[in-house]
Amino acid sequence: MKLEVIVLAAGKGTRMRSEKPKVLHRLAGRSLLDHVLATAEQLGAERLHAVIGHGAEQVRKSLREREVNWVEQREQLGTGHAVLQALPQVDPESTVLVLYGDVPLLGVATLQPLVAAATRDMALLTANVEDPTGYGRVVRGAEGDFSAVVEDRDCDSAQRAIREINSGVLAAPAALLKEYLPRVGNDNSQGEYYLPDALRLHVAAGHQVATRLAASELEILGVNDRLQLAAVERAYQQGLARQLLLDGVQLADPSRIDIRGSLRCGRDVFIDVNAVFEGDVVLEDGVTIGPNCLVKNSRIGSDTTVYAMSHIVGSRVAEKCSIGPYARLRTGTDMADGARVGNFVETKKAAIGSGSKVNHLSYIGDCDMGGEVNIGAGTITCNYDGVNKHRTEIGEGAFVGSNSTLVAPIAIAEGGFVAAGSTITKPVEANELAVARGRQRNIGNWQRPGANTEKES
Numbered sequence: 001m002k003l004e005v006i007v008l009a010a011g012k013g014t015r016m017r018s019e020k021p022k023v024l025h026r027l028a029g030r031s032l033l034d035h036v037l038a039t040a041e042q043l044g045a046e047r048l049h050a051v052i053g054h055g056a057e058q059v060r061k062s063l064r065e066r067e068v069n070w071v072e073q074r075e076q077l078g079t080g081h082a083v084l085q086a087l088p089q090v091d092p093e094s095t096v097l098v099l100y101g102d103v104p105l106l107g108v109a110t111l112q113p114l115v116a117a118a119t120r121d122m123a124l125l126t127a128n129v130e131d132p133t134g135y136g137r138v139v140r141g142a143e144g145d146f147s148a149v150v151e152d153r154d155c156d157s158a159q160r161a162i163r164e165i166n167s168g169v170l171a172a173p174a175a176l177l178k179e180y181l182p183r184v185g186n187d188n189s190q191g192e193y194y195l196p197d198a199l200r201l202h203v204a205a206g207h208q209v210a211t212r213l214a215a216s217e218l219e220i221l222g223v224n225d226r227l228q229l230a231a232v233e234r235a236y237q238q239g240l241a242r243q244l245l246l247d248g249v250q251l252a253d254p255s256r257i258d259i260r261g262s263l264r265c266g267r268d269v270f271i272d273v274n275a276v277f278e279g280d281v282v283l284e285d286g287v288t289i290g291p292n293c294l295v296k297n298s299r300i301g302s303d304t305t306v307y308a309m310s311h312i313v314g315s316r317v318a319e320k321c322s323i324g325p326y327a328r329l330r331t332g333t334d335m336a337d338g339a340r341v342g343n344f345v346e347t348k349k350a351a352i353g354s355g356s357k358v359n360h361l362s363y364i365g366d367c368d369m370g371g372e373v374n375i376g377a378g379t380i381t382c383n384y385d386g387v388n389k390h391r392t393e394i395g396e397g398a399f400v401g402s403n404s405t406l407v408a409p410i411a412i413a414e415g416g417f418v419a420a421g422s423t424i425t426k427p428v429e430a431n432e433l434a435v436a437r438g439r440q441r442n443i444g445n446w447q448r449p450g451a452n453t454e455k456e457s
Helices: 032-042 055-062 079-089 109-116 174-184 197-204 226-246
Strands: 003-009 047-052 069-072 095-100 124-130 136-141 145-149 164-173 209-213 257-265 275-283 295-296 311-313 340-343 345-350 357-360 363-369 378-383 392-394 404-407 411-414
Touching: 003 032, 003 079, 032 047, 032 095, 032 109, 047 055, 047 079, 055 069, 069 174, 079 174, 095 109, 095 174, 109 124, 109 164, 109 209, 124 197, 145 197, 164 174, 174 197, 197 209, 226 257, 392 404, 404 411
Parallel strands: 003 047, 003 095, 047 069, 124 209, 257 275, 275 295, 295 311, 340 357, 345 363, 363 378, 363 392, 378 404, 392 411
Antiparallel strands: 095 164, 124 164, 136 145, 136 164
C-alpha cells in the first residue's frame, strides 16, 4: 500500500513573537517544515501534502523546490479540520501519515513501525513524559487497550495524572479518515475539531487502535516559542556531534559546534570550538579547523590547517595549505597544494598556485596566480573600475613587494619582480623589475613646526 503524508503547517505561532510563519523558523540552517518534509521523503512517501494557512504564500515560496501539494486552510478550526482539507486529494487506497510542521526531530526509525501498524487499523504515536501538562492524555481501558485521547483542557483530575501523552502523530488507512473525520464534532472547550477524536470513533466501531512509543520526549517536542526552538537546536546539534565522534572526528567540545547543512569528514580531522559549517562542506583527512571559524559550501584538502577566526565560503582548498588566522576566502577561491593565505587576507575568484604565499594584510580578487609566487603585505589587486571587474595574471615564481597596487587588467609574467610600494599599471615582462613610486627627496636641517605662540589679535 502506498504512503501519503499530510503535514499540518497552518499555524501562526503567536508565541514565537515573529512576523514569520512558525514553520519557517530555522533549525540547523533549514526551516522546521523542510526538516519534516525531508523525513517524509526518507519514509518513501509517494505524495506529500502540506496544509498551510498563516503566511501561506511565504511558505510556498520558501519551499518551492520541493514537490508538495499545497493545501490552504483558510480558517484554523483544529487538527481534524486541517486534515479534512487535504483528504479529497488523497488516494482512498493509500495509508496516510499525519505529521506536524513544527515537530522536526521525529526520526524515520520511530515512524516506520507506526506506518507499518496502520495498513488496516489506525495507529497513534505516544510518549511517556515527566510533565504531561498541556498534552492530550492517552486513556486506556481495563485491559490496557487504547480508549481515547482527552485534551488537557478537558481532563478530569484522574486523567491529568496520566503521563502517557498523545504526540499528535498518527497513521491510518485513508478510507478510515475519510469515513470518520466528517463525523468529528467540536464539543470541547476550544470549539475545535480534534484529529484524535477519529480514534475514538474507530474504537466505538469495535476496532483497536495500535500505539507505538516514541524513543524520547524530545523526539516529539513541538516548537511553540524561542525557548523550545533553542532546545531543539541544541538537541539536533548534539546528535550530529555524537555521530561525528563515532565516525572518528575529534571535537574539542561537542557542545560547541554548529552544522547547518552537510559536513563530511575524513580520518583524523580535528575541529576546535565554535566552528560553524553551512551548506555542503567536505573536510578531507588530517584537516584542522581552528576556533571560531566558518566554512560554507567548500572543500578543504587533506592536511590543511585553518587557523582561528577564518571565513571560507564557496572555495576549494587543496592539500597541505595554510589559512589564517583572520583570513577570508570568498566564493571562487581555489588554492593549490601548499598554498598559504595568512592573517587579514581576503580573496575572491582567485586561483592561488602551488606553494604561493599571500601572508599578510592583502586583497587578491579576480586573479590567476601561478606557483611559488610571493605576495608582500598590503598588496591589493585593483579589480574594479567602477563599472566592470578585471583580472590580474601573475606568473610562476613572481615576487610582489609589500604595499603594491596592481591595477587590473594587468599581467606580471613568470619571474617578474615588483618593487615595494609600486602602483603597477603596465604589464611586467618575464624577469623584469618594475618600480613605480614617487622619487624620494630629503630636506636637510628641517625644523619641526612648533606651537603657535603668537597671541591672537
